[in-house]
Amino acid sequence: MLRIFRTNGETATEIAGSTVTLERHLQVLIERNMAIMLRVRFLDSEVSTGTVHAGRIDSLGLDEDGSPVVVEYKRGRDGNVINQGLFYMAWLRDHQADFEALVSGKLGPDAVGEVDWTNPRIICVAAEYSRYDRHAVAEIGRRIDLVEYQYFGEDLLSLDLVASTAGASSRAGQGGTGAPTAGLRTVAQRLAGAPVEVQTLYKELDGRLLAFGDAHSVELRHYIAYRRSGNFATVKVLNGGLRVFLRLDPRSVTLEAGFTRDVSRIGHHGTGDLEVRISSAADLDRAVPLLRASFDAVA
Structure with missing residues (x-):
């Protein structure tokens, strides 16, 4: 468990940790600072997945490797955040053209060439994960990061990467349409x-x-x-x-x-x-x- 102390000479005072009152507050803060906090370029918020999937992806982004990123947030401890991330990743893989159009609109047409569908990521941000959650992501075989957050006082926020799995490369050497890219070797x-x-x-x-x-x-x-x-x-x-x-x-x-x-x-x-x-x-x-x-x- 991460503990933070305020020091003054030889005296140390512990700053009690807390979670946010509203999930949306955490989401807005991270979206505004996603490049610094998660090393991900923010693309869009509350992205509708249509009538079939009937949901909304909290945040979409593009990481430093050009991998598409789904970010899901939970104020407290909730294993369903992992399932939600997997659910929305399945939608994203089936809507690659929509994602690339979003990249083009937000980052410019040249950025579309950076998109790498080899191994998309899911980042889950929550106050706490159980040991079962941490074990589960290793068994799922997807690229998933579990990040725990905690507030200390009014102006300190910690983000702790407690589990990170590489996942298995999929559709290696394919473009956004799912068709093999000519002459490209993995x-x-x-x-x-x-x-x-x-x-x-x-x-x-x-x-x-x-x-x-x-x-x-x-x-x-x-x-x-x-x-x-x-x-x-x-x-x-x-x-x-x-x-x-x-x-x-x-x-x-x-x-x-x-x-x-x-x-x-x-x-x-x-x-x-x-x-x-x-x-x-x-x-x-x-x-x-x-x-x-x-x-x-x-x-």
Whole structure:
């Protein structure tokens, strides 16, 4: 349980936690600050699912990887928030064109090309989840984040990611209409077709990234994302090696030609401004301090 104290010299006073009186208040606050609080670009609120599904999605968004996001809120403790998220995700998968039209209208036509239907997300925000809820999301096989919120005093809000599952990639390599995208190979296909040396290098990199602690990987259209509350590393598989993009300021690193590069002003698939090229076991060993620093930078 998260506890917060106000300190004054040697004295500590605990600030009692509370929940909101109205669910809508929490929703409005997060929607207005979604990019900061959830690392998701807000698209729309109270989205009608029509007469057949007969419901309203609390919030729709697009995350840093271009994955569509359904956000559902509950003021207290309610396992149904997970079921609601799954229900609305099923609707969203069947209405991809509607979602992409929303992205175009809110973020511009160019943003539609960023939408990646490989592994859409559900984010549930509630005051509390039971251990059964946390276990259930691991068994469901969908990409689901469980976030607990709590207010402390009048101006402190905590958001705690208590469970996060990678889910299983679906419709990999397909566009918004569900039809296969010509010439587009999934990350798994690119890895399977890469030289044995690259496959071995990736397995070693994967093991090191996940060994840092509370992280998991998500296979997306163009890369594999390694996440905590957000991406700390994204990995592209090439025949000649691996490209890893890290959430580090390139100005804080001594750049080395052929190994590290500032890509903050260069378009690329992957989140992060520092590119690290890994073509050998020696490169991987050199990269570990940078990998760790990026992991620590994403709480």
